[in-house]
Amino acid sequence: MPVFPLKAFQQVSSANPWTYLVFGLIGFAFGFVLESSGFGNSRKLAAQFYFKDLTVLKVMFGAIVTAMVLLFTASGMGILDFNQVWVNPTYLWSGILGGLIMGIGFIIGGFCPGTSVVATATGKLDGLFFLLGGFFGAFLFGETEKYFDQWWNTSGYYGRLLLPEVFGLPTGVVVMLIVLMALFMFWGAEQLERIFGQRDLSREPKMRMVGALFLLVFAALTIVLGQPSLEEKYARIAPQKEPLLQSREVYVSPAEVFHTIHKQYIRLVLLDVRPEVQYNLYHIRGAENVPLEQIPAYIRKLLAYPPSNTVYVVISNDEKLSTQAWKMLVAGGVPNVYILEGGLNNWLAVFGKDDPQIKALSVSTSAEEELRYLFPAALGDRYQSAAPSPMKYEELEYEEKIKLELKRDKSGGGCG
Amino acid sequence: MASISKVRKTREAKPYIHPYLGGFLLGLVLFLAFLLTGNGLGASGAMSRLTVFVEDQIAPQHVDRTPYLLKMAGGDKNPLDDWIVPIFFGALLGGAVSGWLNGRLKIEINKGPRISNRTRLLLAFLGGMIMVYGARMARGCTSGQALSGGATLAAGSWALMFAIFGGAYALAYFVRKLWN
Numbered sequence A: 001m002p003v004f005p006l007k008a009f010q011q012v013s014s015a016n017p018w019t020y021l022v023f024g025l026i027g028f029a030f031g032f033v034l035e036s037s038g039f040g041n042s043r044k045l046a047a048q049f050y051f052k053d054l055t056v057l058k059v060m061f062g063a064i065v066t067a068m069v070l071l072f073t074a075s076g077m078g079i080l081d082f083n084q085v086w087v088n089p090t091y092l093w094s095g096i097l098g099g100l101i102m103g104i105g106f107i108i109g110g111f112c113p114g115t116s117v118v119a120t121a122t123g124k125l126d127g128l129f130f131l132l133g134g135f136f137g138a139f140l141f142g143e144t145e146k147y148f149d150q151w152w153n154t155s156g157y158y159g160r161l162l163l164p165e166v167f168g169l170p171t172g173v174v175v176m177l178i179v180l181m182a183l184f185m186f187w188g189a190e191q192l193e194r195i196f197g198q199r200d201l202s203r204e205p206k207m208r209m210v211g212a213l214f215l216l217v218f219a220a221l222t223i224v225l226g227q228p229s230l231e232e233k234y235a236r237i238a239p240q241k242e243p244l245l246q247s248r249e250v251y252v253s254p255a256e257v258f259h260t261i262h263k264q265y266i267r268l269v270l271l272d273v274r275p276e277v278q279y280n281l282y283h284i285r286g287a288e289n290v291p292l293e294q295i296p297a298y299i300r301k302l303l304a305y306p307p308s309n310t311v312y313v314v315i316s317n318d319e320k321l322s323t324q325a326w327k328m329l330v331a332g333g334v335p336n337v338y339i340l341e342g343g344l345n346n347w348l349a350v351f352g353k354d355d356p357q358i359k360a361l362s363v364s365t366s367a368e369e370e371l372r373y374l375f376p377a378a379l380g381d382r383y384q385s386a387a388p389s390p391m392k393y394e395e396l397e398y399e400e401k402i403k404l405e406l407k408r409d410k411s412g413g414g415c416g
Numbered sequence B: 001m002a003s004i005s006k007v008r009k010t011r012e013a014k015p016y017i018h019p020y021l022g023g024f025l026l027g028l029v030l031f032l033a034f035l036l037t038g039n040g041l042g043a044s045g046a047m048s049r050l051t052v053f054v055e056d057q058i059a060p061q062h063v064d065r066t067p068y069l070l071k072m073a074g075g076d077k078n079p080l081d082d083w084i085v086p087i088f089f090g091a092l093l094g095g096a097v098s099g100w101l102n103g104r105l106k107i108e109i110n111k112g113p114r115i116s117n118r119t120r121l122l123l124a125f126l127g128g129m130i131m132v133y134g135a136r137m138a139r140g141c142t143s144g145q146a147l148s149g150g151a152t153l154a155a156g157s158w159a160l161m162f163a164i165f166g167g168a169y170a171l172a173y174f175v176r177k178l179w180n
Helices: A018-036 A042-050 A055-077 A092-109 A113-121 A125-154 A163-167 A171-196 A207-225 A230-246 A254-261 A276-281 A292-304 A320-331 A343-351 B002-010 B019-037 B044-058 B060-065 B067-073 B084-101 B117-137 B142-151 B155-179
Strands: A157-159 A267-272 A310-315 A337-340
Touching (some): A042 A092, A042 B155, A055 A171, A055 A207, A055 B142, A092 B117, A092 B155, A113 B084, A113 B117, A125 B067, A125 B117, A163 A171, A171 A207, A207 B019, A230 A292, A230 A320, A254 A310, A254 A343, A292 A320, A310 A320, A310 A343, A337 A343, B044 B117, B117 B142
Parallel strands (some): A267 A310
């Protein structure tokens, strides 16, 4: 079972004040390293853009590639569950426009927000003025966002989109390409410093070659290890999750599903994981059709913005397909996932008795994961039993198994 | 008094660490942040939250009526109750300690030789304003997007990172007098 990221640290709140300390320490290390690298000095930062001193590029890309190879190695080894890691959702157009504006602010002001913090901390008055300007900029954005709210929230939105998906390449290969690109940029940066900054490259430490080798070795490791598939991820968490299946804790009765549909405080998502043809023949009203092979893509969509107060119930004709889907969703880190007990066959056994259009077949004639009912036409959810009357079945009793486990609100991630 | 200035003179500012070492250490911090908490690093988000906190003290109704602000501070919500706020104050302290240990704790203004202090401070304020406006537009700054999103291979963060460098390089030539 991947231990990291630690659950206890995923949510800072006044309820557990000690988590402030953990983030405070991370911030301390962040500020310490920024200052030590010279990021408190605006002249050093601005020199980046005149090719004299490319410290900014070296530190930034050095940090990105170091963290990247470690992250994906840890994920490949199964120490870290990458699905629990916050990935900035892609809002392409507001991101690019914001980036261009930031670039302008950078060259005029000489800092970026993080570096102005350490500049202020070391008594640089220009850093302090940048920081104050920053507060004013944040204020202005808060006041003007309403004029382009719609655009800002939707334009170029792709959710949790990762580069490997964009390029259609395995994660390890993208990691390696980025490491190679960074090493090429470092080489180019040194050449530029030699030409524009009259830097003597022979005095550069030889250790940097060791660092480059370290990056390449780790990048190669991420290719070899690969990233765990949902099946592999499930295998790792199986010791914790199999008992839930064995004790049948996660199998909820048709009666409970029916009652939960009408509960105000839970958003119930019915996931029908059968092939589309079967879904079109008959499904519970409101069920979403997500065939088994589309589940990985569906998980990615959920990760981008996990809906709150949501409970998922997976549905198939019996329990075989739905249990498979449950394993995938659980391995993908989706919370509050349950399985319809006995599948649609059981649902129809409870609610189909009075449905005049449906005829039960004899049990012996059908195989597993086949509906044991005869339907006159592919009416989908336009059968009486697809949306049982709340009046009629209000008294239906059941054992309550669904528990809404609240997860952290990920909308606070990234830069807040 | 004389003795104090003497002590100050002997405490020369130590050189910065090598950029690659800095990059490696920063990457290590970033990795540990992700490993332990699932979150990366950030700065501009805290600036936004601190601003909203002040706004909420002065005009709570206005905050409740502005869509962007109410998400952070609407109703009973405390905008400071977020992981990025302790990161911000931690960074402030960490920067100060590093500066103090290395003899770089000094009140000064860093600027190009051709401009006055007043111009520099004015432009710093202006630059900060533009930068953080852009950072909020992009949902994160160089730390929260470029570093954190870059390391997790977020597609949008990479596009944004090139936009930052693009914007700065495009304008650099025209403002060269500020820095050279």
